Amino acid sequence: MKILRGIEMAVIGYARVSTEEQNLDLQIDALKAAGCDRIFEDHGISAIVKKRSGFERAMKALKNGDTFVIWKLDRAFRSLHHALDMLEMFELRQIAFRSLTNQIDTTTPEGKFMYHIRFAFAELERNLISERTRAGMMAAKKRGKHVGRPYALSIEQIAAIRKKLCSDPKMTVRAVSEEMGVCMHTLYRALRRTG
Template sequence: MATKANKRIGYARVSSTDQSLELQLDALAKAECDHIFSDDGISAIARSRPGFENALRHLEQGDTLVLWKMDRAFRSLRHALDVFEDFEERGIEFLVLTEGIDTTTPMGKCFFQIRNSFAELERSLISERTKAGLEAARLRGKRLGRPPSLSAQQIVEIKARCLAGESMAMIADRCRLSTRTLYRAISKS
């Protein structure tokens, strides 16, 4: 009875559509992956990542999941450890090209766990700094978010036009805005 060859399944991901998968795809091809799955414009923390899910479904005992970088695949340390535990039970190996992680060795397994701990810490610190920066800006009186479509003076003029009998549709057309935007601006003033 002939034995099947173990496969290398590659996975690549970028968070936004203005990033390129090419670097990762080239590295995975150079690593001689038999199949490569990808997610383009999907955050690591997204619950549904079709490319990653397909890659996991294609893995069989003796196969290896190959990543360009660890943070391309896992949402959190818990997620990474859960996947890794599943891999151990199913006899699947794991290789990260840029970080030298190879789970066929005890040191590789240990490094995998340590690296994911630091990646989760980094994500948490970035989130914490972002929230603190936004709160500091709010406290300084900075208006966050999208700038208003209309100035206070424009709203006064629109109200006067309405009182003069001009329809909101005509005003919206002249201002090159939707009637919904006009109604919202007037109701907030």
């Protein structure tokens, strides 16, 4: 807790990891060392998710004049646009912002400038990765490789299903799908895929 002009100002921290396997300890230790009075967490939640309960609680806890601290920019913000919107809101409410690993402190002009520059580069990097991933998937498709989840039914299973449907006129697609443990849509897609 810092005191400015006789008023207590809180230092609020926020930590997030994307998967259940990841650990928050590194971020929490850094936030505690930075003097955070309270730390809010989101565990196993992607940054692109709009509703993050820990992030929302941190935003509600912030009062005018407080400081919001994160370990790294991508832990809190979904995109450059989101980050800039939040910075504007922080400025309006006179909330200081610090990103520890990015060494950004918006109480200084240099810190504000670095905030904009670093986030622009972070978004560029995400877009380039996404573009390379799409290009790789297109190249794999052109080579005839299946892209995405594995098929629910193998070629052999589909052949057995066709044989069963053709040999027994009373056999329905519903009955076969229940027997195979797949939904009817999956079965129809598999039959269409194999001609």
